[in-house]
Amino acid sequence: MAVATQSLEELCINSIRFLAIDAVEKAKSGHPGLPMGAAPMAFVLWDRFMRFNPKNPKWFNRDRFVLSAGHGCMLQYALLYLTGFDSVSLDDIKQFRQWGSMTPGHPENFETPGVEVTTGPLGQGIANAVGLAMAEAHLAARFNKPDCTLVDHYTYVILGDGCNMEGVSGEACSLAGHLGLGKLIALYDDNHISIDGSTDIAFTEDVSKRFEAYGWHVLHVEDGNTDLDSIEKAIEAAKQVTDKPSMIKVTTTIGYGSPNKANTAGVHGAALGTDEVSATRENLGWDNEPFDLPQDVLSHFRKAVDRGAQVEQEWNQLLETYRSSYAEDAAEFERMLSGQLPEGWDRDLPSYTPEDKGMATRKHSQTCLNAIAPNLPELIGGSADLTHSNLTELKCSGNFQKGQYENRNLRFGVREHGMGAICNGIALHSSGLIPYCATFLVFADYMRAAIRLSALSEAGVVYVMTHDSIALGEDGPTHQPVETLASLRAIPNLVVIRPADGNETSGAYQVAVANRKRPTLIALTRQGLPNLAGATAEQVAKGAYILSDCDGTPELILIGTGSEVQLCVAAAEKLTAEGRKVRVVSMPTCELFEEQDEAYRESVLPKAVTKRLVVEAAARFGWERYMGADGDMVSVDRFGASAPGGIIMEKFGYTVDNVLAKAKAVLG
């Protein structure tokens, strides 16, 4: 078959296929199968539907595209290159999966403009897409006017069998159905093959029926390999249904065109190999050399550049109209897009004196959220069905529900993992929205894969995690974090803050809201705590600071976090009364302390003072860094127990007497 006999569309689709085939071949690493099979649907979507501007990947009103099956990233790189994004050149494609390239092994939003979210870990992308669609629905409800539809884009996803097997996708899609997110359109690459072979060995459920059960509008394209019109009609039909998200099952052949490897797991995650590449060229009538594309193809795809400029220009005109008719809203909208926080957003954050009534830091958190929410309209979030335990409801708003998307209280249900991934999507909608989400600290484990992706993909999600130690009491060890703080502090680019009282909680929110390029996790108590003399909001940003001190060089430094700082203070008072020289350091966040300069760190924790006692109701793991050569820790190095919180704290040694005894042992 000669190239000339192929239609332009076939050539376009084969161009996608061979860019993927040849890039993977050159890298000797990657996943050619998905791009080969999904090229037709991707072509139809990007060529006939998607509104975007290749020369301004951040144009606000673009349709969002998420490749949830992120291993097939060559599909996305091919599309970015072909449609004229500056971020991916042909040279970049030749550098697929190489050090420093724009074309890493999975799509990374922080590397490659045009990539919306970071995918690869399966199921995350579709859940991110639910977040993107929620962000769009919210902004549309908030800013659109009867005569001016300023916010109006679709969120398209391509996901595979793997995504559909992952629980996180089920959680997010169930919620998407509940919320009736009509502008979310998912194309399910139904190719029947996963890494282990046919889906017959592990995945024989009726996916369409499941999505119907979630409340989605479900369609099926039986021949996703060649029937472009049916793909087009399905997407068109999906767009017509505005009160439900749509799932289009597109049945395809993985590795389409490879005579010996199509429809096998062999084409999923490895280069085809020289012989099979040749055979595939032959089979698909592709005479071009690697990375050489027909000029017609490039010309056709590159029409996206003019088209994109045009749609953006039209939208800019719309924005002009909006500005003149709705000046205040426009200013607010543009402020949000710029990423600038509103003047005085934190002006109502409370401050406290030691005389003020002590409260649980989760209650302080509630006060903070409700103090900033009226001044920070981009704040949007909620809890995984623990609203009245996490205390995360915004009193100034209602529930974000189908048809009430203007509201800011998100109701995630008992879906922690989906919640985290959805918040990543909201943050990476890059429209200024600041998502927060909440559960018990121990259930960070359920959503850890999403938290890691917040950190990796620079999504400024605020994680509000209450019930932060064994002191939560009766719920027992399944609910009591012990190792959780350590496990979170180990994640790069995540700021973990455990405030000690009301002032530090206010400081935690100042840090968290300001952190727009990294996530912040705030660990909060269930139990009441006193407000501490010397604790301030400002110093939280320094990570650790001297809460109380002695004259001259201390003999001993007591380092506490959160609910245990009060024990350090009380023990220090007794030691001081006994004539010992003791410093108390409150250390709400290790990460920020490490970012301070050497002089500041030395001023708080002088190297010469090696007698230190750390007091935190959590595992010792990781605290050796600050413990000093002669130090110790009052730590929890086993699972917790079920009993009233006060009794547990006593049994585990979190009493002034025990801290005092341990301190004396360190002093020697």
Add this chain to the structure above:
Amino acid sequence: MAVATQSLEELCINSIRFLAIDAVEKAKSGHPGLPMGAAPMAFVLWDRFMRFNPKNPKWFNRDRFVLSAGHGCMLQYALLYLTGFDSVSLDDIKQFRQWGSMTPGHPENFETPGVEVTTGPLGQGIANAVGLAMAEAHLAARFNKPDCTLVDHYTYVILGDGCNMEGVSGEACSLAGHLGLGKLIALYDDNHISIDGSTDIAFTEDVSKRFEAYGWHVLHVEDGNTDLDSIEKAIEAAKQVTDKPSMIKVTTTIGYGSPNKANTAGVHGAALGTDEVSATRENLGWDNEPFDLPQDVLSHFRKAVDRGAQVEQEWNQLLETYRSSYAEDAAEFERMLSGQLPEGWDRDLPSYTPEDKGMATRKHSQTCLNAIAPNLPELIGGSADLTHSNLTELKCSGNFQKGQYENRNLRFGVREHGMGAICNGIALHSSGLIPYCATFLVFADYMRAAIRLSALSEAGVVYVMTHDSIALGEDGPTHQPVETLASLRAIPNLVVIRPADGNETSGAYQVAVANRKRPTLIALTRQGLPNLAGATAEQVAKGAYILSDCDGTPELILIGTGSEVQLCVAAAEKLTAEGRKVRVVSMPTCELFEEQDEAYRESVLPKAVTKRLVVEAAARFGWERYMGADGDMVSVDRFGASAPGGIIMEKFGYTVDNVLAKAKAVLG
């Protein structure tokens, strides 16, 4: 209404309710709502169906009961007490949620005989139940004979809305449907209320339809509050369908009987309060004092004791018959139940010399699995769709599939979280089965909640985690563990082993298989490694050991794990050649090293030698413990990158030259 007017069954059900109400009231903590609403289905199930022996909770052929909605644990404690288990007395119920009691805040298998698995974190129980049913199916396929059905029990679950919202339950239930586990029967307490209120705010999907999509047999009891016969008929019908798991949606009222709190979130997770308890007593016609039950009720429930003795005796007779007809199988069956490993199970584990060809430790792991599998028939497991990357297939067996349950290769699909929870169920079937499961190390994050429960609930699962560092290369930062090892080492009661070569991999399996009361996680390389002089299988059990040494006291100790030990060896050789006194310590597992006596630990890492360099391609977090006051580490303290593995290792400083330079810097 007077008590006398109630039927005995109503009295039995109200006894469950009031044990829950009064225990929660006394503790001023707990969840009365579920027990009050689910008491009828639980009564019917335990009274009319469940086969168990209260006086021998470990009787092998008992029906398994899992309360997946673990917060409703008073339901289970009430049933255990009422049916005559010795583990839960009336005094124990009065001690609900108190320090040291048998009745902790959520059901814990390691505390309370009669509790099969530890639940509370939602969705885990139903997934554990899938594992229990898989264990039953496997043993039945393996041991039953046409004339002797030795293994024959059901697995019953009560789960709630929360469980059904969690992704882990979807993963496990999809697989259960695929596998056609006919003896798994789940009762879904459809009470329309979760902590945040009506499920209308977040959970409006059609759960029954979803389960049908999974391939389950689905039934509905419309009045689960009073219609005991319909509950009975539904369970009967569920038992009749032997080729599909059954889900019975039982529509109930949470907090049934409470005049002011029933059908509200208020009754979910807090004591009713004195007034409402009185009103509920009045409403349900319950005149008894707290914890005082009608004698008829106790007599009726306690028939379970005789019934249980009888069913166990009948089964013991069956076992006798089996012994005489199938002596060899019987011996094997009983050996497994006893928990004793077969003689010489590890005799074929390979050992290596430095001359043997180096391989990736994942390949050594493959060799080990296949060396022990023929000698260790209780080994059963598989991968979450990465079989040929994790290299976990047992060549001596086929795929565990519907109708082929005798096989030992489990195909989990891309369902890491479900996989972990299923393996917990298999381990806690307590029939001697040793489950293993596999994925990439970084995806431990997806299943962390299950891994934590392995550790907490003493489930001896073997986690086989490959691609254990940035050296995996091109897949990039989404797939490269950095903080993952630290996050896992922080979990109490989990043994994390990172073997350095073939011998240490054999040692890792010796430890993992022997660890029947705690999980073991083995971290394995993608890339090839040399076999090291001095590395032995035996010393893995010590956690860390001297791999190579100098004469006299070392100036410097190089501590390595896994793939980085070779760098330590090479750097030590160069330093030695330069006249420095250097020790190399291989530290495959910190946890086991900490369990050695002080003398051994001092012999390996003498306190006086404070110049130490740790080399591990992972985060520094947690390594300060071993680094020494003057030590350092070659660590990865950012996310990885996409490039060929060798280049990444070089760029991140994992070269002999860089280790040497760092070592010299430490030496000063």
